[in-house]
Amino acid sequence: MYYLQDQTMDAIARELRTSRSTxxxxxxxxxxxxxxxxxxxxxxxxxxxxxxxxxxxxxVEVHVVPVADTLNEVDVLDRVSMQAARTITPLVDSNAVIGVAWGSTLSAVSRHLTRKTTHGSTIVQLNGAGNTQTSGITYASEIIRRFGTAYGAKVEQFPVPAFFDNAETKRMMWEERSVRRILDLQQRATIAIFGVGSMDADVPSHVYVGGYLDSTDIDELEASGVAGDVATVFFRDDGSDKGIVLNDRSSGPKLEDLRKIRRRICVVSGARKIKGLRGALAAGLATDLILDESTARELVEQESASSDPILGFLNSLDGL
Structure with a gap:
């Protein structure tokens, strides 16, 4: 009545027999x-x-969030997170299983979620959050709890380490029935929501600053040419993940399993994450992408440069 029929709030109030403030x-x-x-x-x-x-x-379905170049990275993240929350909510239906990865971006998104009543829905944590300094339960569970509260959904946490010390320990843990139940629930997910982790981001990814990786792990990732991660599973800028040893110890879903989820919503803020974003897109991890205008512009310009060597050369001159 207001937006399509151009009725005033007073006229609507009279027709609905309520007050203008309502x-x-x-x-x-x-x-x-x-x-x-x-x-x-x-x-x-x-x-x-x-x-x-x-x-x-x-x-991919894409939502570019217009932001001024004068905004700092924290403000940009807030704008992108607000748009992401508004985009995600209409996609959530009853009887859905929604996989959520923890991280700086998803923490921001969770604070902007608005309530939507669903029935029989479940929010499941996609990757463990424990490390040698903390159980990670408080940090990760707060994110998952906000999603559950917003949609009236059941919450299933994943109380395992983000990274196991040994791949064999993980293999044995994955045989436990209590863990198997969560893994099976993850595989039934109809929606996955995640950010892209990056060591170079201005708003650091939690996995790189939260005590999850030591210097040996970082050196190993750099030697493997890692560009970023999704749910603590790493990949290169061409989307490949073969031979990245740390993935054998990660609690996150394998990339091939993540790709099986019908709707995969990736939220990215900050052009410093561009390398990881390109890797995630090359790996086919996202069906929906929400990102800020500066990052979108950088993504398009890099793609144009890589497909046109002359344009790439001119762009490099322009940056000098």
């Missing part, structure tokens, strides 16, 4: 929940153009 609250709730989304189109808005380019190249 109508105002309903309109605010519609915007906050993502039921109504408002976009401002300006002549200089490059978001639609960037979305088309990324969609065409990587075959």
């Amino acid at each position: 109508v105002s609250r309903l309109l605010s709730a519609a915007r906050d929940s993502g039921l109504v989304q408002i976009q401002i189109k300006t002549p200089s808005d490059r978001a639609p153009e960037l979305e088309r380019a990324i969609r065409r190249r990587y075959k």
